[in-house]
Amino acid sequence: QFVAQSNCQQFLNTVWFGQMAGYRRKHTCKKILTVLMVGIFWPVLSLCYLLAPKSRVGRIIHTPFMKFIIHGASYFTFLLLLNLYSLVYNENKKNTMGPALERIDYLLIIWLIGMVWSDVKRLWYDGLEDFLEESRNQLSFVMNSLYLATFALKVVAHNKFHDYAERKDWDAFHPTLVAEGLFAFANVLSYLRLFFMYTTSSILGPLQISMGQMLQDFGKFLGMFLLVLFSFTIGLTQLYDKGFTVNEEKDCAGIFCEQQSNDTFHSFIGTCFALFWYIFSLAHVAIFVTRFSYGEELQSFVGAVIVGTYNVVVVIVLTKLLVAMLHKSFQLIANHEDKEWKFARAKLWLSYFDDKCTLPPPFNVIPSPKTICYLFNSLSKWICSHTSSGKVKRQNSLKEWRNLKQKRDENYQKVMCCLVHRYLTSMRQKMQSTDQATVENLNELRQDLSKFRNEMRDLLGFRTSKYAMFYPRN
Secondary structure, three states, X not given: OOOOOHHHHHHHHHHHHHHHHHHHHOOHHHHHHHHHHHHHXXXXXXXXXXXXXXXXXXXXXXXXXXXXXXXXXXXXXXXXXXXXXXXXXXXXXXXXXXXXXXXXXXXHHHHHHHHHHHHHHHHHHHOHHHHHHOHHHHHXXXXXXXXXXXXXXXXXXXXXXXXXXXXXXXXXXXXXXHHHHHHHHHHHHHXXXXXXXXXXXXXXXXXXXXXXXXXXXXXXXXXXXXXXXXXXXXXXXXXXXXXXXXXXXXXXXXXXXXXXXXXXXXXXXXHHXXXXXXXXXXXXXXXXXOOOOHHHHHHHHHHHHXXXXXXXXXXXXXXXXXXXHHHHHHHHHHHOHHHHHHHHHHHXXXXXXXXXXXXXXXXXXXXXXXXXXXXXHHHHHHHHOOOHXXXXXXXXXXXXXXXXXXXXXHHHHHHXXXXXXXXXXXXXXXXXXXXXXXXXXXXXXXXXXXXXXXXXXXXXXXXXXXXXXXXXXX
């Protein structure tokens, strides 16, 4: 509620736009044109900031709004390179077991180094706990790890394999095949990362917040579903794996065959596939009808009962439970989605308020004059700290740093106490306006009752002493 308050939002907007305050008063067409121009010429702007960070252009680029646009344009360029990677695929190297890296591979590696360096700097400044608290950082870490593993496997395959062979004759865990699988999964995460940019939109932002909450509830449901799936998989595998016979004439196995039978359940993986696709009515196995002999009648009946129970539990009960959970979570967010969205947008804005990562990838890997000056000052301070006078200055600086940290903590506690006091005061005023009971009301009522009790005691005591002569004592 504090972040979503109008005064707080106005202050955040002022800091967010900075020297671009006139952008909010422009027409919509001019706003779109400004964003497109910055998105097209972002490499030139990055070079300007790299060479002259204190110039007028450098100060404009340093504003959080411009940093957000430039970083977004850099990421869109990275996605464009990913699309070009699939378009320039060389069919002649399809059967090469260890293909060499192309030019576009080196461009992607440079971009990847910049993104990894950006995450490392944020991890260094924020700490591991705060870094992992943001889901955006978690997704970025997984995505970069997959890309690094992909290019590492490509280098290993190029150095180890130099032959040509049909892909069907390759090993299932060939480095090139594994690299292609990891690269495909990393591409999916790369595009999903665009969801976090929706937070800045007043239309798509609340939907993104609702989807995030629904995914959390889906994760809770997934734990229950996996337990049920594992239980039925174990039962069916133990029932059907005894009588499985290998048919060498078949080129397929289990659910991957067009004509399916009970052999689908001969392995744990095949049973998992079959039961999973049962939910979507894509697995059709004749469990009860297929009987090869009289001795298999009981086995077929038990299998039909197990799969029928699975359909009732998962398809009917758990699926409806998932729909109800998602509907409930969406309703909870919809009741106060504006506050949730403003809070999420404020968190995104705050990540651009500092000057930790001004330049986007891949320009952030180039040492800037500001970085060189910072390293020179740090080196000179380190050399001076090893002298006799430098040690005294170092001790004094440590004391000043501790005092500054203590003052910062005290100011933080004071601000938090003021915020809590203001919140309690506003809630008390709301309760008084709605005629609800408060602590003050209860105290006043307690005092009135105490006064009334004392007055009644005095009155009854006076009357008792006055008429005590008429009543004999027991």
